[in-house]
Amino acid sequence: MEKRTRTLSVAISSLFMFSFVCFVKGSLSFNFYAASCPSAELIIRDTVSSFSSTDPSIPGKLLRLVFHDCFVEGCDASLMLQGNNTEQSDPGNRSVGGFSVIDSAKRVLEKFCPGTVSCADIIAMAARDAVEIAGGPRIMIPTGRRDGMVSLASNVRPNIVDTSFSMDEMVQLFASKGLSLLDLVVLSGAHTIGTAHCSSFRDRFEEDSRGKLMLADKTLDSDYAKVLMEECPSGVQPSVKVNNDPQTSLVFDNMYYQNLLAHKGLFQSDSVLISNDSTRILVEDFANDQDLFFQNWAQSFLKLTSVGVKSGDVGEIRISCASTNA
Template identity: 40%
Template structure:
């Protein structure tokens, strides 16, 4: 009898897990708004043509959304205490792209497409426009009704050691492989001098630089970010291939040319180092193809974090405010 009850519980849990995984699906809007994906794609393309740096910003926007309250568009909400005002969300860009796509979708399919799904599509399109792989984006997310800056404390930081990065990713159901693969998005990103200049001049409080930085690269970084210089100056996270979605980021980490401390530390941990090694290599050789295959899988997994579906949440009329 007890064994029977136990088996029923196992079956129930497995059924619920399959149900949760199956709530999102590619082609969710095929009948209700068949042009939705194309509208988002053309909108992202238009903004990218005017400013190619918007691509990594859209990718970062989706990532930051998913890590707080799940992938529910909560990062898009405006307000003095909203999620986007958190310190860890400093520098987020791309809101106007999502708003533009939403206004066009509302004109075409009133009240149908969620802001959360627009974000997921836009992130994929940003990768494609920079030479990266494409993938079929599962959709059906609903928009959340909570957005608080106080809940953004679990976002990864450039100061995080691997142990903390691992904990933050693990809390969202992502493993070491997902961690390294998703951080690979920094192949098209950039950052401010203020977020890493401490590595260049006074890392040990005795005037030394971070010893993990390749010495020739250290000179380049110091030239771009002089002591007491402009902390807002932009520096590419992927030296030598900043505008192209490829594997050179991993090669840089392997060679001590990681800009952010959190990126370079991936080479110091044995588990994440082995993942970096899998990708580091020629830009479009065997390793590049592996990254092209693994990145979409990691993105689909990440974009399914704590999603709201069915009757949960809402479909916002305007992405920056609740209905």
């Protein structure tokens, strides 16, 4: 069974790579800034590294940022735009961080290569670098994304994963972005780093008559549940967070999948991955083989950062990531 599953994963990945190369040829390209801004990738990596050295939570924030940007309007930095009723206004985005890293890299790039590197490319490359800095694989991604000019709070809720989603709801949303069941399992591995507010998994518990929390979701490991209830008791401040991964919270590894099999997935949307036969097999494969996870991560991340990209004459290259040029 294990050999058959890995063969299937490799076959799907190979088919994807052929399709992706064809796609890239028409819009994005590798080394897009080789002539116009040869130091672009180094500047972005140095910025991410500098911020991460003083704040170890930065990689997780940047990874979450790229997800929330690409799933709404495509990978076009629409999440960076500020103002009334923009994407940042939606409650689901108020806890997204890492904006200062993107803005800092953009300021440096504007000094060396004015009006050349898009905020959308900075977000994608910063997330890519964040994964490597946290211990994950180093991968190449194509560039040439342009920045969008539309950012509406009303577009957020229908396009991002809620932590209480069922398997069917997640599959449907990922499919709408051109992402497969394999991509869903692989990209869920992003939860191997980062933090979450207590409210994001509150639905897995209930209060008794005395206001004390009790475990409602019996799929969650009882000992892990006790730890969560201690860290997030009833009436806890909204700002309190816990680690997505209770084992190696700052390291991008395959521990997320091992936690799932031990019934220690933080969100309901994590736990459902082992309640489905097709996804459980993949979870087991990645839990047993970190290299396999990393190989698949590289390909699924390429697909994620290519969702709805704008290129050519569509969009613009913003001077400031917080506002359009007009």
